Structures are given as C-alpha cells and as structure tokens.
Amino acid sequence: MDPSLEKLLTASVHSRKFITVLTGAGVSAESGIPTFRGPEGYWTVGSEAYQPQEMATRRMFLKQPYEVWKWYLYRRSVCAAAEPNPGHQALAEMERLFGDRFHLITQNVDNLHIRAGSSPERTFQIHGNVFRMRCAEECSQRLVPVPPDLDDWVRDRDLTPAETALLRCPECGGLARPHVLWFDEVYDEPFYRLTSTLEVARKTDLLIVAGTSGMTNLPNKVAWEVSRRHGAVIVDINIDVNPFAALAVRDGGFAVKDTCSRVLPEILSVFQDA
Numbered sequence: 406m407d408p409s410l411e412k413l414l415t416a417s418v419h420s421r422k423f424i425t426v427l428t429g430a431g432v433s434a435e436s437g438i439p440t441f442r443g444p445e446g447y448w449t450v451g452s453e454a455y456q457p458q459e460m461a462t463r464r465m466f467l468k469q470p471y472e473v474w475k476w477y478l479y480r481r482s483v484c485a486a487a488e489p490n491p492g493h494q495a496l497a498e499m500e501r502l503f504g505d506r507f508h509l510i511t512q513n514v515d516n517l518h519i520r521a522g523s524s525p526e527r528t529f530q531i532h533g534n535v536f537r538m539r540c541a542e543e544c545s546q547r548l549v550p551v552p553p554d555l556d557d558w559v560r561d562r563d564l565t566p567a568e569t570a571l572l573r574c575p576e577c578g579g580l581a582r583p584h585v586l587w588f589d590e591v592y593d594e595p596f597y598r599l600t601s602t603l604e605v606a607r608k609t610d611l612l613i614v615a616g617t618s619g620m621t622n623l624p625n626k627v628a629w630e631v632s633r634r635h636g637a638v639i640v641d642i643n644i645d646v647n648p649f650a651a652l653a654v655r656d657g658g659f660a661v662k663d664t665c666s667r668v669l670p671e672i673l674s675v676f677q678d679a
C-alpha cells in the first residue's frame with residue numbers, strides 16, 4: 406500500500422475521524438453478482454429479454470407487475486446463492502472497530518453487507534433490498550421479507566396463482582412491490598435514507614468509495630459534500646477509471662486501481678494496527 410495512504414489511514418484512527426464507506430456493484434462483483442454496466446452486467450446478460458432500464462421502473466410495474474416480479478425474483482435468487490467476500494467482511498469489521506464514527510452507504514440491493522455482519526442501523530441501503538417487499542399503494546411503510554416459497558427462482562419461470570397470491574401487502578391485501586428504487590422514482594428518507602445519508606456525508610472526514618461507476622446522483626452528492634468539507638479526503642477503490650478517482654486525487658486523496666476484495670482488507674489491517 407502507498408505509504409502516504411497508510412499514513413492518512415492511521416491518522417484518521419488516531420484523530421478519531423468520522424469514516425464513511427460508499428459501495429457499488431463492484432464490491433459484490435467478486436461474489437459472482439453481475440455489475441450493472443460491466444461486460445457481464447444485468448444491462449447485457451439477457452438484455453434483449455429484460456431491458457433492465459425498462460424493467461426497473463414504476464411504469465413497467467404498473468403495466469406488467471408480474472413480469473417485473475419474475476425479474477426481481479430471479480435477481481434475488483442470484484443474490485441468495487452468492488456469498489459475502491473479504492471486501493464485505495472487512496467493512497463489517499470496520500464498523501465493529503469504529504462504532505458510531507462509521508457508516509456504510511450502499512447502492513447494492515443484494516443484502517451481502519448485512520449477511521457479512523454490517524448493521525442495518527449503520528448501513529444505508531439507498532437503493533433498497535431485493536429480499537424485502539412493501540405495499541405498492543403505500544398503505545403503510547412496512548417492509549416485509551419476500552416469502553421463502555419464492556426462493557430459488559429460475560429465469561423465465563412463470564408465477565403460479567398460489568405464488569402470485571404470496572405477493573400481497575400484509576396490511577391491506579393489495580399488490581406488493583419489490584423494495585427497490587426504480588429509475589423513474591426518487592430517493593426519500595423513509596425507504597432510502599436520503600436525509601440520513603446527506604447528514605452523514607456532511608460530517609465525514611474520510612470517504613472510502615468502493616466499486617462504483619458514479620452514474621447515480623445521491624452517491625455523487627455524497628462525494629461532493631465530502632469534497633466541500635475542509636480537510637476531508639476521499640479514497641477511491643476501482644479496477645477502472647471513474648469520476649470519484651479524479652475527485653479524490655484533486656483533493657489530496659487517493660485513487661487505488663485494484664479490487665475491493667484485496668484493498669478493503671488491507672485498509673482494515675492498517676486501521677487495526679493504528
């Protein structure tokens with residue numbers, strides 16, 4: 406590891422800095438979950454059939470709710486079959502090390518951070534979670550698990566009437582929807598922790614950005630808030646170029662061109678030895 410990065414990380418521990426990690430699909434890539442814009446991503450795997458940017462919309466859900474549900478049940482089974490990797494595990498350990506000085510903001514809906522041990526309280530799942538569903542009419546804000554009878558979903562399998570009946574809101578009996586932010590919807594606090602995320606960004610001294618292409622607006626707002634904060638620095642971890650890398654280096658931070666599963670455990674051990 407670059408000795409000046411090591412020095413910065415050690416200083417962050419000693420001066421009790423506020424540490425935030427922002428993750429994207431790249432942190433789960435090594436668990437076998439396709440990224441969104443990579444060569445094997447959901448945008449390309451079966452894109453003719455699924456057209457994800459059309460499927461992941463409220464408009465499509467209102468038109469063909471059960472087609473959208475089948476796509477999410479398939480993605481949920483891909484996520485359920487994956488295991489957290491050393492990157493996820495290192496982040497859970499960082500939270501145990503720093504407690505309330507640490508927050509994890511994730512765009513990933515795969516639940517791998519929670520399965521690795523990151524707490525729901527300090528993990529802001531700003532795009533939702535494919536293992537949860539809620540009332541499509543928002544009769545309440547209650548999140549409920551997607552029923553286990555719908556596990557191991559295979560691509561293109563149709564829903565039986567009995568399975569369709571499971572996709573109902575437990576409060577009003579109306580249709581349930583996946584608890585995931587759609588492309589034609591907006592971030593909010595109750596479902597996606599918008600206000601909490603911006604509050605954390607405004608007090609962050611060290612932002613570690615891991616495995617994201619920077620294509621969505623709340624993550625960009627987070628990085629922008631940190632870059633405006635006097636003395637705050639950004640460390641970007643990505644196997645490719647991305648807007649966060651340039652921002653990090655511009656403000657005296659670091660851009661590490663390597664995988665999350667290698668770099669995050671390295672950062673953890675510097676924190677532990679500090």
Ligand code: APR
Nearest residue numbers: 429430431434440441442512616617618643644645664665
């Ligand atoms: N280690 C580090 N970075 C990686 C790795 C890896 N092993 N594998 C891929 N990457 C990087 C890629 O270079 C890319 O910059 O991870 C990033 C993945 O980018 P995207 O596929 O765009 O995923 P993400 O940034 O999370 O997308 C954000 O966009 O489509 C919406 O809601 C969706 O949550 C998603 C959001």
